[in-house]
């Protein structure tokens with residue numbers, strides 16, 4: 001069975017070298033005599049894994065010592081509740097509504113306080129990042145939330161809002177490790193691992209220490225950042241195998257030259273695809289050029305029938321999971337770190353051929 005080029009938005013492709021290493025170590029990891037899945041999370045063997053993962057993430061993302069790194073569960077979606085529970089001391093936060101994930105973060109926060117919508121791009125199916133005017137920001141907000149890369153709609157911020165003393169928080173589920181991010185500009189960053197870091201089941205939170213310790217009394221113990229920070233992400237059993245695979249992905253990224261090197265590759269991949277979309281008379285990108293994501297590339301033809309035919313024929317040719325999200329329609333190619341340049345080149349060659357024949 002040949003492996004396909006998998007353009008899934010998430011869970012998504014993992015580097016083949018990582019899967020191979022995991023396969024080699026499946027029955028026996030190091031000198032432990034057991035699989036990582038069978039290890040006590042309190043064992044020395046496992047401690048080396050979780051601590052190694054954290055150290056590598058800190059190195060690759062240049063995370064300052066004043067930030068905690070937490071390995072949690074519950075997906076990015078649990079963060080939508082954890083943020084207001086832990087951070088809403090004054091009871092209000094600002095949100096930029098750039099898609100469904102941003103909307104969900106705001107909706108969940110509204111259960112615990114006031115969720116102010118400072119701007120939205122809903123008027124044009126979230127095909128752009130709205131202009132932000134700091135005069136409309138609440139200087140008393142507990143946090144200001146953005147979705148850095150919008151997985152469904154294929155937009156990303158190229159400029160961050162200046163929120164002054166209000167902690168800026170970003171959902172980086174689909175762009176973590178894909179481009180340099182200045183952690184020190186943020187109060188908190190979070191990501192579900194299944195897009196660009198590893199398998200589903202692991203959620204990474206990077207939080208500035210001064211934001212810890214203010215959780216509401218009603219906060220469930222497992223939803224309290226302070227508890228996880230105080231216990232080195234080991235208050236309960238962490239997602240041990242997902243963290244192990246994440247560590248292998250981080251090692252792979254480090255060997256590739258780190259985030260700067262990966263960013264160059266990602267820009268190259270995105271350019272190949274967008275250049276073709278801009279020149280094609282059949283396929284069109286759906287996003288305003290200046291706000292185009294490097295990771296998720298939605299595109300359409302002018303006909304539903306043609307879209308369906310393309311997705312079907314692409315699948316048969318080994319380019320899978322190209323169907324767009326139901327709210328946008330058409331196609332979406334997610335080209336995360338693990339997608340090689342060659343995968344995008346071959347996809348574009350296939351699209352050209354399809355255009356010629358239809």
Ligand SMILES: *Cc1c(COP(=O)(O)O)cnc(C)c1O
Nearest residue numbers: 075076077101151171173174192
């Ligand atoms: C996938 C995704 C989510 C949801 O993540 P879960 O881990 O499934 O909860 C949230 N935000 C963004 C930007 C995503 O891409």
